[in-house]
Amino acid sequence: MSAEILATPDTGAAPxxxxxxxxxxxxxxxxxxxxxxxxxxxxxSGALSEDExxxxxxxxxxxxxxxxxxxxxAIPYGILDSRQMRELxxxxxxxxxxxGHFTTRQNIQFNWIRLEDTPDILARLAAVxxxxxxxxxxxxxxxxxxxxAGAAVDELLDPRVHAEILRQWSTLHPEFSFLPRKFKxxxxxxxxxxxxxxxxxxxxxxxxxxxxxxxxxxVGGGMGRTPVVGVHLRDNLPEEDLLAYLEAMVxxxxxYGRRDNIYKARIxxxxxxxxAEGYREKVDAEFAxxxxxxxxxxxxxxxxxxxxxxxPVLDAPSDxxxxxxxxxxxxxxxxxxxxxxxxxxxxxxxxxxxVSLKPDGGIPGDATSAQIDAIAxxxxxxxxxxxxxxxxxxxxxxxxRQDQLHALWQELGRAGLASANIGLIGDIIACPGLDYCSLAxxxxxxxxxxLSARFAxxxxxxxxxxxxxxxxxxxxACGHHHAGHIGILGVDKKGEEFFQLTLGGSAGNDAAIGxxxxxxxxxxxxxxxxxxLVDAYLVxxxxxxxxxxxxxxxxxxxxxxxxxxxx
Amino acid sequence: xxxxxNRRQAGGSSVVTANRLLDGRIVWLAEDGAWSGRIxxxxxxxxxxxxxxxxxxxxRQQADGVVGVYGVQIGDDSTTPVPVTVRERIRxxxxxxxxxxxxxxxxxxxxx
Ligand code: HEM
Ligand code: SF4
Numbered sequence: 001m002s003a004e005i006l007a008t009p010d011t012g013a014a015p016x017x018x019x020x021x022x023x024x025x026x027x028x029x030x031x032x033x034x035x036x037x038x039x040x041x042x043x044x045s046g047a048l049s050e051d052e053x054x055x056x057x058x059x060x061x062x063x064x065x066x067x068x069x070x071x072x073x074a075i076p077y078g079i080l081d082s083r084q085m086r087e088l089x090x091x092x093x094x095x096x097x098x099x100g101h102f103t104t105r106q107n108i109q110f111n112w113i114r115l116e117d118t119p120d121i122l123a124r125l126a127a128v129x130x131x132x133x134x135x136x137x138x139x140x141x142x143x144x145x146x147x148x149a150g151a152a153v154d155e156l157l158d159p160r161v162h163a164e165i166l167r168q169w170s171t172l173h174p175e176f177s178f179l180p181r182k183f184k185x186x187x188x189x190x191x192x193x194x195x196x197x198x199x200x201x202x203x204x205x206x207x208x209x210x211x212x213x214x215x216x217x218x219v220g221g222g223m224g225r226t227p228v229v230g231v232h233l234r235d236n237l238p239e240e241d242l243l244a245y246l247e248a249m250v251x252x253x254x255x256y257g258r259r260d261n262i263y264k265a266r267i268x269x270x271x272x273x274x275x276a277e278g279y280r281e282k283v284d285a286e287f288a289x290x291x292x293x294x295x296x297x298x299x300x301x302x303x304x305x306x307x308x309x310x311x312p313v314l315d316a317p318s319d320x321x322x323x324x325x326x327x328x329x330x331x332x333x334x335x336x337x338x339x340x341x342x343x344x345x346x347x348x349x350x351x352x353x354x355v356s357l358k359p360d361g362g363i364p365g366d367a368t369s370a371q372i373d374a375i376a377x378x379x380x381x382x383x384x385x386x387x388x389x390x391x392x393x394x395x396x397x398x399x400x401r402q403d404q405l406h407a408l409w410q411e412l413g414r415a416g417l418a419s420a421n422i423g424l425i426g427d428i429i430a431c432p433g434l435d436y437c438s439l440a441x442x443x444x445x446x447x448x449x450x451l452s453a454r455f456a457x458x459x460x461x462x463x464x465x466x467x468x469x470x471x472x473x474x475x476x477a478c479g480h481h482h483a484g485h486i487g488i489l490g491v492d493k494k495g496e497e498f499f500q501l502t503l504g505g506s507a508g509n510d511a512a513i514g515x516x517x518x519x520x521x522x523x524x525x526x527x528x529x530x531x532x533l534v535d536a537y538l539v540x541x542x543x544x545x546x547x548x549x550x551x552x553x554x555x556x557x558x559x560x561x562x563x564x565x566x567x
Numbered sequence: 568x569x570x571x572x573n574r575r576q577a578g579g580s581s582v583v584t585a586n587r588l589l590d591g592r593i594v595w596l597a598e599d600g601a602w603s604g605r606i607x608x609x610x611x612x613x614x615x616x617x618x619x620x621x622x623x624x625x626x627r628q629q630a631d632g633v634v635g636v637y638g639v640q641i642g643d644d645s646t647t648p649v650p651v652t653v654r655e656r657i658r659x660x661x662x663x664x665x666x667x668x669x670x671x672x673x674x675x676x677x678x679x
Contacts, residue, residue, distance in 0.1 A: 044588070046629045064634070066658055068591035097668065114590035363664055434654055435662035442653075445664045495652030 014310035015081040017150065017386035017398065019164045021129040022308075029126040032133065036060050037119035044116070061132025062118055066438050071113040072135040073125060075389055077145035077163040077187075078106030080130070082376040082385040087128045089372035095121055100372065102357060102365045104429055104480060105184070106144050106389040107135060111436055133171070138179045140170035140250070144186045146194045147390035151352045151398040153344040156207045159189035161306045162215075162242065165297065168305075169243050176250055180257035181265035183250065184222075191509075196391065198230040198511035199223060199483055201267045202249065212299065213239040219249065219279070220271030223477035227513045228268040231276040233283070239302065241287075244295035248286040252279065312384040316349025316401045324351070324402035334409055336458060337420040342405070343396075351402050353383075355395040355412060356419040356427065361453035363445050364430045365393035374415035382408045393429055394422065424461040425469060425534070426452045429480055433473030433490060434497070440473035442490025442497035443523075447471055450527045455534075464534055467547045470505070483507035485548045486530060487514040499526040503533075503559060504551050517556060518564050529563040536562035575640045581617050582609035582641055582648050583624055584658065585633035593658050593670075594633060596624055602633055605671055606659040607647045614640070647671075 014020040036056070043053040057063075061072040073088070080088075088108055092100045095117050096110040103109055113121065125131055134141055143163050150158040166185060170176065176183070186195040187204040197203025203218035214236040221230025237245055253267045256274070271279045328335040343352040355375060358364050367375070375395055379387045382404055383397035390396055400408055412418040421427050428451060431437065433444030448471055455461055470484030474491075481487030487502035499521055502514030521529055534547075536559055541550045551559065575581055583596035594602040595609035603609065612620050617638045625636045639655045641648040650656050661669045 049629070050588075050634045064586060064591055066654075067593060067662065068586075097665075116589050434657055435664050440654070443657075443663060449664070495654070497653055 014308050015083075015386070016310040016312050016384040017160070017388070018076065018079045018081065018309065019167075019305065020308045020310070025129070026126070029129070029131055032060070032131065033119060033122045033126050036122060040115060040119055055137070057115075057118075058136040059133070060118070060122065061135040062113070062115070063136065064438070065111065065432075065436050066434075067436065068111065069113045069115055069118070070436070071110045071118065071121065071132060072103075073108050073110070073130060073132050074135050074142045075107050075130075076167050077143055077149070077160055078147060078389040078391070079145070079149075079160065080387050080389075082380045082387065084128045084130055085372055085376035085379070085387050087124060087130070089369040089376065091121055091124060092372060093369040099366050099368045101363075101432065102367065102389050102393050102395070104391045104393060104431075104478065105142055106147075106391055107142055108389070109432075111432075137177075138181050138183075139177050140173065140179075140183045140185060143167055143170070144184070144195055144200075144391060146188045146190055147354075147388045147392075147394075147396045148194065148343050148352050148398065149189060149388075151343075151345050151350075152190055153346045154192055155190045155346065157189035157213060159187045159204075159206045161302060161309065162204070162206055162213075162239075163187050164305055164309075165243070165302065166246070169246070175254065179250070179254055180259045181262065181267075183253075183267065193507070193509045193511075194391075196480070196483060196507040196511070197221075199227075199480075199507055200230065202246065203230055209236055209238070211238070213302075215239070215242060217245070217249075220268040220276075221511070222266050222268040223480060223482050224266065225263055225475045225477075226266075226268065227477065227482040228272065229511045229513060230268075231271060233276065233280055240297050240299070241292070243297050244290060244292050245283070245287055247295050248283045248290060251286050251290075252282045256282070310384075312386070312399045314347040314350055314399060316347070317403060318349070320349030320401055320403040324405055327406040331406065333420075334406055336462070337409055337418060338405065340420045340424060340462070341422045345399065347399075349402050350399055351405060353397045353400050353405065353408060354390070354422045355397065355417050356421055357394050357417075358421055358427050358452060359416065359419050360426065360456035361449050364428050364448050364452075367395075371415050371417060374411070374417070378408060378411050378415075381411070392422075392427060394427070420458055421461055423466050423468075425455045425464050425467045426461055428452060428469045428471065429484070430471040431473050431479035433471070433479075437473060439476060440490065441475075441492035442473050442499060444471040444473040444479055444488075444490060447488060447499065447523060447526060450523075451530060454527060454531065464538065465546060467534075468507075469530070480507065481505070482513045483511070484514060485546070485551070486533060488526065488530075491520050493520070496522075498522060501526070501529060501533075501563070503556060504548065506548060515556060518560055521563075532562040533559055575614050575617065575638060577614060579614050579640050579643065580611050581614055581638040582606065582611055582650075583617070583620055583636060584609075584639050584655075585624070585628070585636040588632045588634050595659075596620070600624075600627070600631075602631060606650075607671060609648055611641065611648055612638075614638075 186200040189206040199221040205216040217233045218230035388396040430444040430448040434440035470480040471488040472479035472481040483505040501517040505514030597603040
């Protein structure tokens with residue numbers, strides 16, 4: 001794997017939904033595991049100091065967190081197959097404490113890993129074409145993608161082939177292993193942004209153009225200490241220039257991005273410093289001067305990569321939709337779950353199902369080994385063995401026959417995975433926070449648990465409607481609080497936890513950064529405050545208005561009073 | 568080491584902590600320079616002399632198989648050392664969201 005895109009012809013059956021590795025990929029992964037095994041041995045013998053070893057372990061996804069090592073495993077564009085999923089369950093069961101945590105970057109983290117076990121774990125992952133490379137460090141990180149890619153009815157173009165092309169381009173790119181800072185790319189093929197394209201270093205929206213695929217390009221978005229909504233850099237970038245143009249974008253960043261101050265090192269700061277216009281000029285100049293032939297992405301390469309993706313045969317019986325309608329009529333609980341936890345599919349008789357990892361009072365994104373296995377089994381039975389991790393920390397089964405949806409839902413129920421709350425107040429994003437994270441100021445998970453227990457009533461959740469609560473335990477904003485309709489940020493006051501509320505953020509097409517409502521509150525008061533915010537919304541909303549719309553229409557004062565006037 | 572993890576007031580007392588190299592688990596410096604997984608086994612030092620203790624322990628890191636040695640201020644008013652910050656209480660007693668992982672079954676499970 002290098003800057004050149006490899007596309008050797010495939011022999012075996014490709015997994016549905018993601019790219020089939022070839023022998024070159026496999027040999028590379030094997031070598032990386034053995035290299036790390038040797039590094040671990042040298043660390044344990046004392047031949048490598050912690051300072052020498054730390055960057056090496058981070059390159060392999062291994063962090064040292066509060067209680068133990070944490071291993072972050074890459075799930076390229078959030079898609080894996082049931083065989084890989086079962087391996088994750090096996091790792092959780094054997095090497096961790098029987099669970100894993102799915103993250104907003106569509107990866108999985110294990111929280112209780114032993115250093116000495118890590119080479120074996122990486123070897124097991126490599127055996128199923130998985131790894132932990134590029135999950136840390138100042139490189140191009142896992143490329144995230146629409147969780148309904150290749151399935152959604154509103155999609156113009158399946159972005160996964162291009163996600164894979166970008167993965168190959170960025171993996172171990174010789175120039176881009178030591179960027180000024182980490183670099184995150186998201187890609188979507190739908191006009192409805194489900195990947196937070198405007199909150200990424202580079203956000204791409206693929207669509208059909210007059211002469212083939214083209215891309216809208218956003219740059220310089222991000223969360224963290226300085227949240228920025230990305231700017232629209234250009235329209236209609238032709239597919240054959242995709243790599244050349246991105247290469248130029250990253251080169252300009254690599255050359256001009258600041259390396260003296262980690263808080264000013266992300267591309268968003270550079271774009272602000274140069275202005276969008278200034279940055280675009282530099283990129284265009286680089287693009288004009290570079291060896292374009294070398295980076296040209298010809299249609300044949302795209303086709304060759306596409307050929308290594310398995311495609312599902314979508315042949316639902318003609319009465320599939322009727323049978324779903326019938327099941328909904330006779331089973332009210334199922335009907336509720338279908339209302340909240342499904343997404344329309346492009347193919348007749350099919351639907352996408354969202355498995356909520358947000359049980360009432362539970363830990364957002366956590367799944368036990370048994371649940372991970374159950375999801376693998378359910379995917380095999382109902383969705384071509386294909387599994388997607390969403391940036392909302394849920395799981396999507398992309399291609400489910402409508403007449404089989406009821407049976408799928410019953411299986412989910414048996415695994416404790418049938419919460420009907422997608423997009424509702426119970427569908428909370430929370431980062432690991434102070435319960436695990438060594439950078440945290442405050443705990444995120446307990447607030448998520450208290451809120452989800454408080455609003456557990458499904459009828460109440462449906463009445464409140466679309467409301468995204470996002471919680472980060474510190475200003476790094478891993479929980480996307482800046483983009484939450486209601487954001488919660490943990491702050492540290494003399495060693496005690498406090499929480500700051502922000503309102504009005506959004507990650508979609510109407511991307512916006514939430515504004516701070518008022519002084520930070522202690523934990524229980526924060527939970528009460530959110531109940532007051534919801535009450536105020538329910539009183540003042542007009543028909544069909546989301547919380548976010550009411551807030552935008554009426555402004556902060558009303559909500560501020562609801563929280564602070566009572567005291 | 569992050570100053571945030573290392574803040575102390577003059578006059579108080581502290582314990583010394585690190586993570587074990589092999590498995591990353593949290594350990595506390597106990598009597599005789601041994602490292603224990605339990606904070607109730609930790610030796611309590613007056614803050615006046617703590618820097619020297621941390622220095623010595625840091626120099627022995629590799630031999631002892633630990634990483635990231637630092638001092639943790641504790642409250643004055645209990646028999647089991649209880650750190651003054653939430654962060655260190657979570658390290659000492661385990662993640663609050665998994666009571667079954669509590670490091671001391673008889674220790675104070677509520678870190679708040
Ligand atoms: C527990 C270990 C973790 C550590 C040490 C960590 C560290 C960080 C740091 C330092 C940043 C700020 C980077 C910057 O602004 O330059 C960051 C941002 C971020 N992290 Fe994490 N993180 C952790 C876990 C997670 C998890 C579990 C997720 C997913 C749920 C996540 C997703 C993100 C995202 C989405 C951002 C914002 C990206 C941006 O800056 O635009 N992180 N993280
Ligand atoms: S937001 Fe802060 S507390 Fe939460 S995971 Fe990221 S670094 Fe840790």
